[in-house]
Amino acid sequence: MRAPFSDLPLVLTEATIAAGPVTILDKVSLMFDAGPPTLLVGPNGSGKTTLLRAAMGLLPLTSGRISWGGRDNASPARRAIVFQRPVMLRRSAAANIGYALAATDTPHAQRIDELLALVGLAGMGNRPARRLSGGEQQRLALARALARDPAILFLDEPTASLDPASTKAIEDIVRDVAARGVKVVMSTHDLGQARRLGGDVALLHRGRLIEHAPAEEFFAQPRTKEARDFIAGELLV
Ligand SMILES: Nc1ncnc2c1ncn2[C@@H]1O[C@H](COP(=O)(O)OP(=O)(O)O)[C@@H](O)[C@H]1O
Ligand SMILES: [Mg+2]
Numbered sequence: 001m002r003a004p005f006s007d008l009p010l011v012l013t014e015a016t017i018a019a020g021p022v023t024i025l026d027k028v029s030l031m032f033d034a035g036p037p038t039l040l041v042g043p044n045g046s047g048k049t050t051l052l053r054a055a056m057g058l059l060p061l062t063s064g065r066i067s068w069g070g071r072d073n074a075s076p077a078r079r080a081i082v083f084q085r086p087v088m089l090r091r092s093a094a095a096n097i098g099y100a101l102a103a104t105d106t107p108h109a110q111r112i113d114e115l116l117a118l119v120g121l122a123g124m125g126n127r128p129a130r131r132l133s134g135g136e137q138q139r140l141a142l143a144r145a146l147a148r149d150p151a152i153l154f155l156d157e158p159t160a161s162l163d164p165a166s167t168k169a170i171e172d173i174v175r176d177v178a179a180r181g182v183k184v185v186m187s188t189h190d191l192g193q194a195r196r197l198g199g200d201v202a203l204l205h206r207g208r209l210i211e212h213a214p215a216e217e218f219f220a221q222p223r224t225k226e227a228r229d230f231i232a233g234e235l236l237v
Contacts, residue, residue, distance in 0.1 A: 006151050007068040007078040008183060009033040010055060014064035017050055017207075024050045026207040027064065032152060036199025037174060037184035039215070041191065043235055046204040048187035049084070052154045055185065056081045080150035084157045086141035093132065093140050094125030100147035115143040119173055135166025142173055146182075153177065155186040159193065171197060191231065195219060203227050205235065 010032040017025040025047050032038055032055070040048045053059045054066065056079055065072070068079070089096050097112045116122050119139040124132070129140060138158055145153055155174070159167040174197055178184050188194055194201050198215035203226065211218065211227045222228045229235040 008151055009069065010152060011067050012051075012055065012064070013066075015051075015054060015061050015066055016063045017054060017059060018062040024207050025054065025061075028204075028207075028209045030202060030209060030212060032183055032185055034181070034183055037178050037186055037197050039194040039198035039201050040185065040187040040204060041189065041194050041201060041230070042187075042204035042210075043230070044189065047207040048204055049156050050207075051204065052081060052156050052185065052187060056154050078149075078151040079154070080145035080148050080152075081154040082138075082141045082145050082156065082158055084160055086137060086144075088129035088132075088137055088140065090130060091128070092125060093121060093127050093129045096129045096140060097125075097143050097147050100144045111147070115147055118146065118176070119143045120169060133166070135162050135169060138162065138166070138170060139173065142170070142177075146177065150182060152183040152185065155184065157187050157189065159188070159190065167193075191219075203230060205230075 012028055012030045014027040014029055015025055016023065016027050028051060040051060042048055050059065054061060089099060093116065094112050097115050098108050101108055101111060112125060116125055119142050121136060121139055121143065129137065132140060159170050162170065171193065174184055174186065195215060200213065201215045201218040202212040203210045205226050211222065211224050218227065219231060222231055226235055
């Protein structure tokens with residue numbers, strides 16, 4: 001059963017995270033609301049993972065504010081995150097999903113089968129999760145995240161270490177999930193992927209939000225030098 005409130009819109013206001021003298025996230029103001037996926041792009045070390053973890057509520061801010069559906073302390077039930085290298089329980093694929101379902105009231109076997117099918121793993125529930133290929137584990141991680149019926153799903157470079165076929169499989173799932181009304185916020189350093197999936201694109205550089213625009217506009221008319229350099233493949237950390 002869905003929680004009675006949503007975590008959307010998710011609003012970051014001058015969100016800042018410092019680690020000692022280093023500012024990892026620098027006054028980022030950004031809103032995520034229902035709609036097509038938001039793609040976070042930027043060179044390595046620009047703060048993408050930090051921003052996703054903060055938006056998930058896993059990292060405290062040094063200053064600034066984050067609110068989820070107007071609340072400062074949202075229930076984590078309506079948010080889910082898939083890390084770049086998801087860790088599977090040393091159990092079957094089905095058990096990994098079942099573990100995430102534990103808090104819900106849906107009959108498990110049926111829901112597990114639905115989720116496995118959604119990510120293209122139908123019939124593979126009995127396989128040991130850790131023996132699945134990298135792409136299959138990434139899809140299982142997606143199924144596990146979706147088990148919690150999130151309103152917003154954060155994906156941290158989910159295709160970074162995958163081959164083209166596995167990458168396409170993940171992109172198809174992202175489209176499918178977005179079409180079902182889940183807000184997807186996904187980081188990538190693959191500009192082609194940002195073009196293919198992005199409703200809007202946010203460019204981070206050195207912890208700052210440099211540019212945020214509808215995807216078409218971001219690629220056709222970048223407003224900043226950093227965005228132009230990034231699109232040309234020349235933005236270095
Ligand atoms: N806990 C931490 N302490 C110190 N520096 C960190 C910490 N976490 C991340 N960083 C640094 O912050 C920067 C941004 O990191 P990250 O968010 O992982 O970037 P991205 O995901 O875009 O590659 C990097 O320079 C990274 O080394
Ligand atoms: Mg990262």
